[in-house]
Amino acid sequence: MAGTLVEKSRKRDLRFGLMLTAPSVIIILMLLGYPMGYAIFMSFHQWNDKLGADHQFIGLNNYGQLITDPAVWAAMERTAYFSVITVVGGVALAVIIAILLNRKFRGRTLARVLLLVPWAVPPVVNGIMWKLIFDGSVGIVNTILRSLGLIKENIQWLADPTAAMNILIFAETWKLLPFLCLLMLAALQGIPESIYRAAAIDGADAWNTFWRITLPNIRGPLMFALIVQSMWSLKVFDTIYVLSGGSGGPVSGTTTINFLDYITTFSNLDRGYGSAMAVGIMLLVLIVSAFWIFVFGGFSRKRREANG
Amino acid sequence: MAQIELIHVSKTYGPTKHGRNAEPAVCDLSYVIEDGHFVSLLGPSGCGKSTTLNMIAGLEDISSGTILIDSHRVDDLDPDKRDLAFVFQDYALYPHMSVYENIAFGLRMRKVPKSEIETRVTDAARRLEIEQTLQSKPKKLSGGQRQRVALARAIARRPSVFLFDEPLSNLDALLRDQTRSELKLLHRELGATSVYVTHDQEEAMTLSDRIAVMSRGRLEQFGTPYEVYHEPATEFVASFVGKPRMNLFTVTKAEIGRYGLPGTTFTIDIGDIGMDQVRVGLRPEECDLHPADDGAPGHGVVKAVEPLGNVSDVLVTVGDQIFMSRVPGFGNYTVGDHVNINVTRARIHCFDQKSGTRVDH
Numbered sequence: 311m312a313g314t315l316v317e318k319s320r321k322r323d324l325r326f327g328l329m330l331t332a333p334s335v336i337i338i339l340m341l342l343g344y345p346m347g348y349a350i351f352m353s354f355h356q357w358n359d360k361l362g363a364d365h366q367f368i369g370l371n372n373y374g375q376l377i378t379d380p381a382v383w384a385a386m387e388r389t390a391y392f393s394v395i396t397v398v399g400g401v402a403l404a405v406i407i408a409i410l411l412n413r414k415f416r417g418r419t420l421a422r423v424l425l426l427v428p429w430a431v432p433p434v435v436n437g438i439m440w441k442l443i444f445d446g447s448v449g450i451v452n453t454i455l456r457s458l459g460l461i462k463e464n465i466q467w468l469a470d471p472t473a474a475m476n477i478l479i480f481a482e483t484w485k486l487l488p489f490l491c492l493l494m495l496a497a498l499q500g501i502p503e504s505i506y507r508a509a510a511i512d513g514a515d516a517w518n519t520f521w522r523i524t525l526p527n528i529r530g531p532l533m534f535a536l537i538v539q540s541m542w543s544l545k546v547f548d549t550i551y552v553l554s555g556g557s558g559g560p561v562s563g564t565t566t567i568n569f570l571d572y573i574t575t576f577s578n579l580d581r582g583y584g585s586a587m588a589v590g591i592m593l594l595v596l597i598v599s600a601f602w603i604f605v606f607g608g609f610s611r612k613r614r615e616a617n618g
Numbered sequence: 619m620a621q622i623e624l625i626h627v628s629k630t631y632g633p634t635k636h637g638r639n640a641e642p643a644v645c646d647l648s649y650v651i652e653d654g655h656f657v658s659l660l661g662p663s664g665c666g667k668s669t670t671l672n673m674i675a676g677l678e679d680i681s682s683g684t685i686l687i688d689s690h691r692v693d694d695l696d697p698d699k700r701d702l703a704f705v706f707q708d709y710a711l712y713p714h715m716s717v718y719e720n721i722a723f724g725l726r727m728r729k730v731p732k733s734e735i736e737t738r739v740t741d742a743a744r745r746l747e748i749e750q751t752l753q754s755k756p757k758k759l760s761g762g763q764r765q766r767v768a769l770a771r772a773i774a775r776r777p778s779v780f781l782f783d784e785p786l787s788n789l790d791a792l793l794r795d796q797t798r799s800e801l802k803l804l805h806r807e808l809g810a811t812s813v814y815v816t817h818d819q820e821e822a823m824t825l826s827d828r829i830a831v832m833s834r835g836r837l838e839q840f841g842t843p844y845e846v847y848h849e850p851a852t853e854f855v856a857s858f859v860g861k862p863r864m865n866l867f868t869v870t871k872a873e874i875g876r877y878g879l880p881g882t883t884f885t886i887d888i889g890d891i892g893m894d895q896v897r898v899g900l901r902p903e904e905c906d907l908h909p910a911d912d913g914a915p916g917h918g919v920v921k922a923v924e925p926l927g928n929v930s931d932v933l934v935t936v937g938d939q940i941f942m943s944r945v946p947g948f949g950n951y952t953v954g955d956h957v958n959i960n961v962t963r964a965r966i967h968c969f970d971q972k973s974g975t976r977v978d979h
């Protein structure tokens with residue numbers, strides 16, 4: 311009797327809960343589910359606006375083209391280069407800066423505030439800023455290098471594909487660091503001070519303290535930072551757009567996979583192929599996220615076994 | 619084994635936010651902790667006990683003075699070079715490591731061979747009866763178990779000095795008493811020099827060979843529990859040690875050798891100490907009460923009776939003072955009774971009114 315009463319009230323609670331979440335679920339479905347579904351739908355069709363309005367169903371042909379397209383592989387290579395440096399380098403740098411900012415020193419509060427400045431700059435402004443700084447004729451970098459006597463002639467930084475890519479990495483890292491640092495700083499502050507004292511008594515040097523105390527205790531936030539930054543790096547767009555003037559150049563030097571998708575869809579108007587590429591990028595993001603979860607999950611399991 | 623010597627040790631934490639130099643947290647401490655002794659640092663919260671302990675451990679720099687361990691200056695030695703173990707108030711267990719790893723960590727850092735680590739960890743775990751929890755993470759343990767892991771971690775290191783910073787204060791009353799007894803046994807077994815910080819005078823009395831009573835960063839008295847209880851060096855020690863608290867009041871010279879509480883008929887015999895006024899201390903359990911003669915006002919009036927079962931605390935209003943007497947059993951006093959106070963049995967402690975130091979008589 312009592313059991314059924316509890317059961318009933320539980321059901322009522324569940325129904326009420328569903329009702330409360332329904333509006334947001336519906337909005338999310340419309341805003342995310344519809345375009346996503348539509349993209350998947352388009353990706354199975356010949357859907358090129360240059361070829362007219364005849365949208366033929368072609369099955370997996372777009373995906374087949376994706377795998378064999380040399381432009382895609384070139385873009386993937388650049389994406390990998392860009393992502394590995396910004397994700398691994400960015401997060402590592404963030405951990406180092408956060409550890410420094412977590413120490414007691416004069417002007418620490420000021421330093422923490424200054425850290426946030428790049429974050430307050432809108433992404434497009436950030437792009438324009440670095441474009442001006444590395445400008446071939448009026449950029450400050452050339453001026454400085456010339457006055458130091460390191461170069462004689464101005465270098466056209468953004469005209470060289472490799473240099474442009476590295477400048478892109480630099481500008482993006484500049485932009486993403488504050489958030490990662492803040493995340494890592496919050497994680498570090500969550501570690502109780504007393505276990506560092508215990509470690510000092512136990513005889514752990516700086517190296518051991520970092521690897522055996524600090525790092526394992528920020529594992530969760532670290533994984534989160536790596537996943538989030540991987541997503542952002544795979545989907546980088548605005549800085550490329552501004553730095554290359556919307557071309558992804560010079561000579562495709564800054565065309566990562568997401569930018570290639572943009573060019574395919576909106577410059578070449580091949581929306582079916584572009585959609586297939588978008589779906590591919592989505593899968594890529596999922597795979598990379600799963601990779602990080604696997605790495606961190608496996609790491610903790612191995613530790614458990616080692617302790618066992 | 620180790621003897622610890624503090625010589626004029628002071629500590630001032632950096633200047634405050636307002637730029638002024640902070641008051642010293644610890645000021646001019648000098649005493650010797652003998653090899654194998656269990657010494658408590660006793661005092662109210664904020665009096666500099668933890669600061670002192672941290673300086674001995676090397677977790678805080680010494681502002682001035684010197685600390686010697688076995689006659690060697692350790693001022694510039696890192697904590698891990700001082701051969702000591704520390705049990706923290708919040709236990710400071712490594713949250714990401716199993717109990718086994720927590721205990722083994724200090725040994726691993728010291729490059730103790732693997733087999734030796736295993737022996738020592740199991741041995742420490744057996745002593746503290748936490749063998750079943752060795753594979754658990756600290757999060758899964760109860761407060762009492764964490765406490766034991768912290769103790770096991772210290773023991774497994776086999777240091778020559780143990781430092782404890784209020785290790786029992788996070789336990790509930792029952793567990794606290796039990797662990798206190800175990801600590802005492804443990805110390806007797808291991809025989810290592812131990813420095814124990816506490817604000818609980820009962821803990822300090824029961825555990826210690828010597829007690830260092832501190833107040834506002836200064837040493838008030840360094841002595842055996844007997845000395846601290848029966849010959850308090852200052853009024854602060856007299857009031858801080860002992861439960862119920864000692865009766866302390868100012869008396870004025872009445873006739874040769876006798877001093878009285880102004881406005882009352884209560885007088886005590888101190889002898890000639892050549893002072894017009896003096897602070898006097900009487901332990902409640904050494905003062906007896908007698909009902910006043912019929913109709914006589916007596917020394918005072920019973921204000922409250924607090925029975926504890928085996929004894930009762932009787933509060934008596936004497937002039938504008940409250941005087942406490944601990945009488946056997948439930949006593950047969952009721953509020954409003956006129957009573958006389960008899961101090962013939964009591965040790966009379968006298969303290970200088972200004973400096974608070976003990977005056978012998």
Ligand SMILES: Nc1ncnc2c1ncn2[C@@H]1O[C@H](COP(=O)(O)OP(=O)(O)O)[C@@H](O)[C@H]1O
Nearest residue numbers: 631632643661662663664665666667668669670
């Ligand atoms: N890290 C610190 N920085 C500044 N002041 C401190 C610090 N630690 C303790 N103090 C101050 O030093 C005094 C003594 O503190 P502490 O040794 O912790 O006292 P206790 O352990 O006896 O409660 C207190 O006034 C406290 O505010």
Ligand SMILES: [Mg+2]
Nearest residue numbers: 664667668669
């Ligand atoms: Mg303390």
